[in-house]
Amino acid sequence: MTAAPARGHGRIRSPWAPYTTTARYLALFALACLFILPVYALLVTALKLPAEVSVVRMWQWPHELSLDNFRIVWPKLRDGFGNSVAMALPASALSSLLGAANGFVLSKWRFPGADFAFALILFGMFIPYQAVLIPMFQTMSASGLRGGLSGLIMVHVIYGLPITTLIFRSYFAGISDELIEAARVDGAGMLRTFAFVALPIAPPAFAVAMIWQFTSAWNDFLFGVLLTNKDRWPITVALNNIAGSQAVPFNEAMASALLACLPTLAVYVVLGRFFLRGLMAGALKG
Amino acid sequence: MLRRLRAWGPGLLLISPSLIALAVFVYGFLGWNIRVSLSSWRGLLPAHDFVGLANYTALASDPRFMQYDVPNIAIFTVVFVAGSLVVGFVLALLLDRAEFGQHALRSLYLFPMAISFIATAIIWRWLMDNGGGESTTGLNKLLVDAGLGSLRSDWFKSSSRWAIAAIALPAGWSLSGYVMSLFLAGMRGVPEELREAARVDGASEPRVFWHVVRPMLLPVLMSAVVILAHISLKTFDLFYAMDQKNIKIDTPALYMWFTTFDGGFYARGAAIAALLLLGVATVIVPYIWYSVRAERVK
Amino acid sequence: MTTPAAPPPPGPPGSPRRPAAGIRLDKVGKRFRGGVDAVRDLDLAIEPGEFIVLVGPSGCGKSTVLRMIAGLEEVSSGRIFLGDADVTNELPQRRDVAMVFQSYALYPRMTVKKNMAFGLRMRGVGRAERDQRVAAVARTLGLDHLLERRPAALSGGQRQRVAMGRAIVREPRVFLMDEPLSNLDAKLRVTVRAQLTLLHQRLGVTTVYVTHDQVEAMTLGQRVAVLRDGLLQQFASPRALFRAPVNLFVAAFIGSPAMNFVAATLAGGRVSFAGHSVALPADSPLAAADRPVILGVRPTAFGPAGTGGWPEFAVTPAVIEELGDERYVLFDLDAPRVDTDATRAALDARSSDDALLLPDQARARFTARLPADLAIAIGDQLTVSVDPRRLYFFDPDSGAALS
């Protein structure tokens, strides 16, 4: 890995540089405002006193900051929030663990046709889930897995496998083959090579895979609405139910939406660079 | 032979649970779905008869599918993919040379991606409210206040054929930061030495970009197009939460859901899903084939 | 800093060393997917306790041979024996071999101690014995104070020693080393080379060492196997390789600076090349030959005019390389450069300190080592003599040595 050279530093600049730089930052700032706009509306509405909220005064700064809106919607969202936590964490952990095993085998313990198997696995990442809904629905119903969280977890784990496999495969591919060979010559079989050599160096990949899986499981709606009963609804379904289908007060809709995306936003803020790496993995690039 | 089995057998064994699960949940279910699409299943009880392509031919003359869903999804895909690419690319271009605050700005453009489509739709549904007069609000309100009242729009409730293009706004809001990241990574992948060599050879910055950087961005562009296009085809929740049963923003994914789970037209839903799969596969299969092959060549 | 001051103490007490094992390769071949033959019909018998070096240009199959001995690469044809046991189909973890990798392949999340103990742990050796053996080897290699460090916190030379230590601790029947010095800087490489020789003398473990560097091969190997395109060219002592190369490739590959070549004709007990003619000694086996050949002369076979009654001829120096005690004089001959697959492959494989060879030259360019006190100027005529007993002749078509 070559360290990125300090870009632009010490470079001789063209006489136009001050102007282009100013223009660049003006453009960047304007675009930033556009990107923030929806969140601004979301925040100020959620933080207004319920009495002060009005759709037509959406853009006005609140006279007085208040958490009342959250107090109103939290009881309605609490169960969904809990369900999503109880679903997304195990789903992402299991999916990552299996993905680590797959990625290890497909990059470092290859068998004939490993690339073909990988391509087949990868395709699962891109399928439109509509094309599996009916059979999934029937299967999960018939096996009694529909309704609760275990079925939803299972589905998230399975459909998460392609991306976690991809992340770990790319990651392990970047690890020297000699490391694995050293372990083999040292007398370790596959499982022990995986456990003692590959897994200990995989935390960065785990971070990427876990974050990615957590985010997509948390944000999923389709599987949640199809596979759970009301008491087990994940947050997105609960959110759509209270803020989506019926006319709810504008402030409650916004406060609910904000609550529902807090965990993923928190993950994004705290572990942003891993989040980004997960995104890159989605483009089939290591 | 025995040695080979001993050599790669354990690996195969380790991943076989995943392989089996995916074989069932991806390929098994896809096949099953296609089988359903060839039956006459309607209502609560599955039908196991075989009606050939009847459901597909019915879709071919189904006005909702042919006159709304297909043109809608085509318009949406084009606007959404092109828009996100342009915005993402411009952002990357601006950011690549920005020396201060680059990290913060990049995070800022990217964060909408962390928000679920459901929440995105709930926010944007209000932003794209088309109330007029005193009840003008959302984006229209901003436009009017800025003296751009002539630009006010009915958004996805517009009577125009292009109403669905309004949904590309929240979708693009969500994903153009992602495109930006892809392009930024691509630009970073160009060694600084290469740019310097071109500069020494007398190329101006735009020419450096055109002759050195641009050719190396083509694979990134391809990835971005493929990913956006497949998201566009299969997205369901954004539309669902935005405005259910608004035919102007109806897509095959929504039709599939409603006809299957509201109307009980399972076979028809399966046929729509199969066509969606076909659409995604025509984009994805060459992409995967190309990627895996390119990697092997490396 | 990197050289342990004291001579290495004897092996760890209480662990009787197992007898070293010989290695035998019997018609071993390796064909990769896509039909590329990396190794063809290789027969190699390595004596117990011997240190042999596999050398050749990149892609010659030397690493493949090593990896097949380790079990990391499947054998396409032939058999491999370790001692008396046929291990052709044995998995690497079951062969009693230890390997030192080019990148050292230290486990990044384990301390030096755990790295060294890993092989023992995998083989079920108890903790007490592991610690004892690791400690003993660490002492020998001067790694005592590094045992609790992670590899990332070590210098290149230290890592190299840990990699060696990891192999030694195992007390395997065979050491395999895959270019273990190539990641060290030039100075360190020479030091470690010497240590390796000492280590081998002390441990007496059969060692197969792979390198592309002919100097390393010559200095380290008791015997050296030269490989090219998957074929064994010559397997002999370094001295024999230098003195009696069996073909053009080995001749061009071994020795520094490299042997000079020019197309020549043998007739009437003389060899004629580029307008010069040199008489062969009367007892030369080729004295009676009458045929075109490629003539090879080592730079050290030249002398100033009037040396020991050697034949002489006049040249015009093009480049003079001053080395203090001696100098290399480069001159062109009025004959095309010898450019066969063999010479090209050999040149490609040579390390950068042989850059004198200027292979893009159209004419044959010779290098002669001459004493430094000789007055020479570029462009002036110079008469050199050549030792007629140190002329090598090769068949222009097959490249085989003629004698």
Next chain:
Amino acid sequence: MRTNSLSRLAPSLTTFTVTVALGLGLGLTAAVSTAGCSKTKEPAKEAAKEPAVPAAPEPPKEPAKDQVEVFSWWTGAGEQEGLDAMIADFKSKNPTIEFINAAVSGGAGTNAKAILANRLQAGNPPDSYQRHAGLELADDIKAAKVEDLTKLVDAQGWRDKLPKGLLDAITIDGKIYSVPVNIHRANLIWFVPKTLQALGIAGPPKSWKEFMTQAATIKAKGKTALAIGPAWTQKHLLETVLLGELGPDKYTGLWNGKTDWKSAEVTAALDMYKAVLSVSDIKSSAADWQPAADRVIDGTAVYTVMGDWLDGYWGRAKKLAYKTDYDVTATPGSAGVYDFLSDSFTLPVGAKHHAAAEKWLIECGSVQGQDLFNPQKGSVPARTDADKSKYQGYLAAALKDWQDPATKIVGSLAHGVVANNALGAEIDTALGIYVENRDSAGFAGAVAKAYAATK
């Protein structure tokens, strides 16, 4: 190169995070899966082998452990309280039966329906579930998912207590499969009397033609004649226009095949619907029925067509006064007609607590049960012998109409009385297109085709 990539793997914070998350995650999985198991396995034992036709009420085998799981979408304001009151009454009458309230909220039962369909398909039905009375139940009957309740209805003597129009609507092939609890009226047009006065309009229109005349006046004053909401409210409007233009008999004929969808009069009625839409605010239609109604209160719109649940929204939630702040009458051309929809409860085949479920149905059909529920819900009881004193304001008037033998009763389209799910979904599709392209003949043709295909 290599050395750097090694040092890049340094652990630090990341390792910690992942370890914690992993530990937490795995722990939770275990917890969830065990919880899930214990929950699903328990009732499955005494599964589906109950008699297909219910015998006379039979004491539960293990009274101490008996329970009844009732599935509904009554979670909104009013209806939830109504349900709770009924549950309390049920418990006091059946203290040994544990009541499990499996209510699912959302979108006029859209979510609930999908979920219920899953459970029925999976052969894991609740002990009783809510359906709109009428043909919404047809699919379930066809698939043999619900039991024939005719005997129960007769045994309880409910036939005499229900109006004939309702009995006709809930009788399918001579059998009754569900017990109606409440009656809503769909054919209502709502307005603010003061607004009409200000505009110089004497009173609400008697026909859709008159409505159009008024609309011209209203438009001239810069207001919207009709406030409308999302797709289902447009369907709701469609049925009232069809009803007003065709009259109750021909309207009912649309759903039993006696009225030809492609006939000229239907096309004319559809054209009237088109005209009504054109004076509505459909271009900027409200997100749902409440905001649409708000526009009438605001005074930006004059009328809105909605069911009588709007009375609960205005009267109760908005604290407006019936008759003074707002008023309501039958939609144009439908005076004397009660376009009803009804929530009813069923007994699924394979219900695990058959006897307890019958007890629940008896509660649903009882005067007490209905009188506890309906005042809360804002609907009138299905039974005609209910206690009038419990119904005030609008409800008193509605109950009077409902109990009036002269009132003609027809079923609602938008709320599943006259169309099964499949036809309903197909009409949704066709209507969505119709609202876009305003092709009356095309719409009529599409519905006719769908009707034939889903009969």
